[in-house]
Amino acid sequence: MAAPRNSPFLPSRRGFIKIWLGAAGGLAIGRMLPVHAEGGLVTFQPNPFVIITPDDIVTIIVKHLEMGQGIETGLAMLVADEMDAARAQIRTRFAPTDASRFHNLLAHGLQATLASTSMANAFLQYRHAGAIARAMMVGAAAKYWGIARGHVKVAAGQLISVRGHRASFGAMAARAAALEMPIAVDLKRRDEFVFVGRSFKRLDTPAKCNGSAVYAADIKREAMLVAVVARPERFGGRAMQVDEGAARAVPGVVAIVPISRGIAVVAETSWAAIKAKRLLKITWNDTDAEIRSSSEIMAHHADLAGKPGVVIREDGDIDAAAKGAATVIQADFHFPYLAHTPMETLDLVLEQAGGRARLWVASHVPGIDQANVAFELGIASHEVEVITVYAADPSVAGRPSTAMRPLRRPRSSRRWGRSGRSSSCGPGKTTSKAVTIDRPRCTG
Incomplete structure (x- = not known):
């Protein structure tokens, strides 16, 4: 008080x-x-x-x-x-x-x-x-x-x-x-x-009503390039073969580059990048991908719930209390994957000039993104200015590192001498919160 x-x-x-x-x-x-x-x-x-x-x-x-x-x-x-x-x-x-x-x-x-x-x-x-x-x-x-x-x-x-x-x-x-x-x-x-x-x-x-609120997608820089990412349908999937022919023929496409979680298309405009992405013919390798169904994953977690785990805190002996209790109530509460399907795409804008960089982003932990940019560009963290903008959806905020991958050093604005925007849009933009099973037990 x-x-x-x-x-x-x-x-x-x-x-x-x-x-x-x-x-x-x-x-x-x-x-x-x-x-x-x-x-x-x-x-x-x-x-x-x-x-x-x-x-x-x-x-x-x-x-x-x-x-x-x-x-x-x-x-x-x-x-x-x-x-x-x-x-x-x-x-x-x-x-x-x-x-x-x-x-x-x-x-x-x-x-x-x-x-x-x-x-x-x-x-x-x-x-x-x-x-x-x-x-x-x-x-x-x-x-x-x-x-x-x-x-x-x-x-x-x-x-x-x-x-x-x-x-x-x-x-x-x-x-x-x-x-x-x-x-x-x-x-x-x-x-x-x-x-x-x-x-x-x-x-x-x-x-937010009159349109003057600034989001990462609103940032426009001179001669800015745009990157979008084609991602696998399964978590952990990797591109095994890519036919880039039709995508490279789209006017305005600058580069098509593989990254750890997909294929990035870099272009002069958002539409050119999105159109080229749709024309990519990708064969995905799901050898290391998650291929289980939701019910199979839930069954696995239910099995784990019945086994000893890490004890965070223990007050008394619940097993001993349950043996002598007149009534024991126990129930399983299943929390499935919670889909984060945002209204706003994952967006950020990165600009580098004279050994310094500026990053426009909506981030839960801006210091991590500042450090990531500094590492990828080979400069000190204090040389990276992070400019926080509004996030339209909590599902988007905090995941800029994912959108940042196509702008990283080997394929970044340093390579083309341009500012860059990275956007994650279309299929594959959804993220999830983890599945859990809680099993409380009460005695009386």
Whole structure:
């Protein structure tokens, strides 16, 4: 439960380190970031998650991927609530790839969006970020007006003194930037929330309705090539023989290259690549492929469920309890493969120039894709800029490495001196979550 306004939020030393300490050993929020200027005006950024500009815009840096689940709005409202900002002045920006500042506190130091942990790990972190920004705004106003901090209140993005002074966040941004950042700050009580726990329109809805929201498929670069992949119908299948004749005759086709999981077609346009892909005549080798039916796979898992497995946790002796129990209830719960058939294809855009690269992608774990690109191009990870875009479907997000394969170094934009988009579309784009069988047993 949140600490009341009249008492500071003071976690234990261990709790503070767990919440704020970055993966590289630096405080992810417990430090003032360098003050910088945009358009000649001082920009106030009290921590990695909040930026306040003189035009009175409050920009929230969103460290998690927005893929339709609403986390962009959720995180922004946490900050806005603790700041007492007006909803109209809130903007968002996806975080750059930097696990030292933007890691998921429940994902072993990775900058990751997974397992429904986004709000769980960021709830206190983003509230604390907003509370720090608010405290510094109040401190700046109090110092400027020559009054005690307790004589300044905040409402809807306005700083108001008991003497009638009023100022916006933007007007106090430069003065707040000159103050030391507080460590202990007050968090709101539940009954003080303005946004948290209430229903309101999502921040991304207008852009997604008017077409201005940017997805990887929207990115266009000069002289960009497009790659699509023909994949086997069975997992583990490999191309044994390929007749490329008709495909190579399609105007705009640049190359047809084998990759580990299929055949990539590289062309000047998406349509040329898709058309050529359809004209490929591929004989697949299913020797190492998964050829069992769903029922056969489920039967195999049912057999495994009856055998001893790895014990994760054991409390008491269920077998002994069952022998002396009046009633034993046991049931099998079968969870089949869950098909991920996305509305959006797997897309990414990769551009390389002057020993650096830029990657536009919707990724659950952008650091992995940054490292993969760096490895394939033979450059350092920090030379790869990952630009996070919206994902239209959670099934797509997090699998860019699959779409990246046709753009890898031996066959990449380096070879043709062009930017490249890789798309997975048509048959073979479906992925699945694993099949499981749960067998709980209760005694009474």
